[in-house]
Amino acid sequence: DAGVIQSPRHEVTEMGQEVTLRCKPISGHDYLFWYRQTMMRGLELLIYFNNNVPIDDSGMPEDRFSAKMPNASFSTLKIQPSEPRDSAVYFCASRSTGRGETQYFGPGTRLLVL
Amino acid sequence: EDKVVQSPLSLVVHEGDTVTLNCSYEVTNFRSLLWYKQEKKAPTFLFMLTSSGIEKKSGRLSSILDKKELFSILNITATQTGDSAVYLCAVGNNAGNMLTFGGGTRLMVKP
Numbered sequence: 001d002a003g004v005i006q007s008p009r010h011e012v013t014e015m016g017q018e019v020t021l022r023c024k025p026i027s028g029h030d031y032l033f034w035y036r037q038t039m040m041r042g043l044e045l046l047i048y049f050n051n052n053v054p055i056d057d058s059g060m061p062e063d064r065f066s067a068k069m070p071n072a073s074f075s076t077l078k079i080q081p082s083e084p085r086d087s088a089v090y091f092c093a094s095r096s097t098g099r100g101e102t103q104y105f106g107p108g109t110r111l112l113v114l
Numbered sequence: 115e116d117k118v119v120q121s122p123l124s125l126v127v128h129e130g131d132t133v134t135l136n137c138s139y140e141v142t143n144f145r146s147l148l149w150y151k152q153e154k155k156a157p158t159f160l161f162m163l164t165s166s167g168i169e170k171k172s173g174r175l176s177s178i179l180d181k182k183e184l185f186s187i188l189n190i191t192a193t194q195t196g197d198s199a200v201y202l203c204a205v206g207n208n209a210g211n212m213l214t215f216g217g218g219t220r221l222m223v224k225p
Contacts, residue, residue, distance in 0.1 A: 101146045
């Protein structure tokens with residue numbers, strides 16, 4: 001069974017550009033989470049979905065960030081316009097209601113905004 | 115607001131040593147505590163604890179939860195260089211489905 005898939009794995013962009021990060025959760029998982037990890041702030045939850053519906057987006061830093069989940073097998077996190085302080089590793093994780101709290105993480109997207 | 119604090123922040127040991135990592139928490143309506151290991155890539159799941167006093171064990175790793183004192187420990191015996199990683203502790207509550215993560219303990223095991 002494939003794990004959580006994220007793309008791209010690395011992204012380098014210039015300030016002001018739009019960035020789109022992609023995630024495919026584990027098949028059958030009904031929860032999807034987007035996290036950001038930096039040295040300064042550790043692992044922070046940005047937003048999570050249940051059955052494709054956004055449940056809590058209180059961790060989204062500001063209006064420049066948006067996330068969508070058009071179907072059960074795909075989600076995007078978009079940053080527009082990007083800023084240098086958005087540089088971080090962005091993780092997507094998924095879990096299944098019937099299998100406890102355990103979240104399974106994707107490999108992450110390392111974003112560098114110049 | 116839920117809070118998770120891990121200690122120490124970092125630790126350097128030699129192969130064969132035993133280490134104990136600490137995680138204390140403040141959470142409303144505690145549901146579970148999870149330990150993850152993060153090497154260069156994504157966090158990988160180690161243990162989930164929900165009941166006090168019951169040790170979970172996997173090879174050289176073990177963990178226990180104390181719900182009265184609000185902490186958990188992760189023990190690693192006979193450490194190996196492959197144990198070098200950041201160890202993350204996270205708690206979940208009954209109010210929702212989110213996990214709150216601690217800042218992690220960075221463990222380095224020297225040959």
